[in-house]
Amino acid sequence: MSFAVIQMVSQPDVSTNLRQARRLLEDAAQQGARLAVLPENFAAMGRRDAAAIGQAEALGRGPILPWLKSAARDLRLWIVAGTLPLPPRDQPDGKARACSLVLDEEGEIVARYDKLHLFDVDVADNRGRYRESDDYAHGHDVVVVPTPVGKLGLTVCYDLRFPELYTALREAGAELISAPSAFTAVTGAAHWDVLIRARAIETQCYVLAAAQGGVHPGPRETFGHAAIVDPWGRIIAQQAQGEAVLLGQRDSSEQASIRARMPVSTHRRFFSQDALRPAGTTE
Numbered sequence: 001m002s003f004a005v006i007q008m009v010s011q012p013d014v015s016t017n018l019r020q021a022r023r024l025l026e027d028a029a030q031q032g033a034r035l036a037v038l039p040e041n042f043a044a045m046g047r048r049d050a051a052a053i054g055q056a057e058a059l060g061r062g063p064i065l066p067w068l069k070s071a072a073r074d075l076r077l078w079i080v081a082g083t084l085p086l087p088p089r090d091q092p093d094g095k096a097r098a099c100s101l102v103l104d105e106e107g108e109i110v111a112r113y114d115k116l117h118l119f120d121v122d123v124a125d126n127r128g129r130y131r132e133s134d135d136y137a138h139g140h141d142v143v144v145v146p147t148p149v150g151k152l153g154l155t156v157c158y159d160l161r162f163p164e165l166y167t168a169l170r171e172a173g174a175e176l177i178s179a180p181s182a183f184t185a186v187t188g189a190a191h192w193d194v195l196i197r198a199r200a201i202e203t204q205c206y207v208l209a210a211a212q213g214g215v216h217p218g219p220r221e222t223f224g225h226a227a228i229v230d231p232w233g234r235i236i237a238q239q240a241q242g243e244a245v246l247l248g249q250r251d252s253s254e255q256a257s258i259r260a261r262m263p264v265s266t267h268r269r270f271f272s273q274d275a276l277r278p279a280g281t282t283e
Helices: 014-030 050-058 064-075 157-161 163-171 185-203 252-261
Strands: 002-008 033-037 078-080 084-086 097-103 109-114 120-122 129-131 144-147 150-154 176-178 206-209 226-229 235-239 244-249
Touching (some): 002 206, 050 064, 097 150, 150 163, 185 235
Parallel strands (some): 150 176
Antiparallel strands (some): 078 097, 084 097, 097 109, 144 150, 226 235
16 A cells, blocks of 8 residues: 655645645546645645634634545545644633644544644754744644554654653554654754654654745744654655655564564563663562
């Protein structure tokens, strides 16, 4: 089963972004992908009205969710919908979350992941200061969902810097992990390839790293380099900048062999109750 990782250069206008995303999803489906991962902020980049966008979508008055459902049905394609702002399920008036949805080929939402780690940092670029928590609240749950290409763990962008989340996803059965992102040009040049490869190596999962890659209003420049990384840490497809559709396939036999030959999950001394003993005890 093939999967696709998509790179975009999204702008503030939702309609324009959705037209571009549809074209890229059509390309992925025509090349045989069963699942495609869109980048972070695929529908709107550089907007400061996340709350309004999220409220409209939650009330059924926005364009993004109907578009996603239609695209999945029309193309018979599972879609990991990068991120879009949505309030919590149980708090329709609550602060928006940076939410990554998974839709099946019938257009049904089968999983939702709310970004756990928010990008509140200072970066030596034209913008200088990023405070994602001004617009979003963090999520709480670790999410793994069965898909036609394997069990998929969900993460977003800044999550890549927190390996304990990826360990939890592997422990929950993940075979692939999506990482829709919008890394800055500065942080991406320094750390992107290292992080996506490290997360693949330590979990022995495929990492599907969709990305924003280009210049956006603000001014803001994203690093791009969308990639597919295999469980041995090899980058098997990558695009530096601009729009792209990257195709890959999961080799379940090779993945099982890697895990059998180097069974790191059974060697782990942390995050394992079997490894924890009260002070002073012996074998």
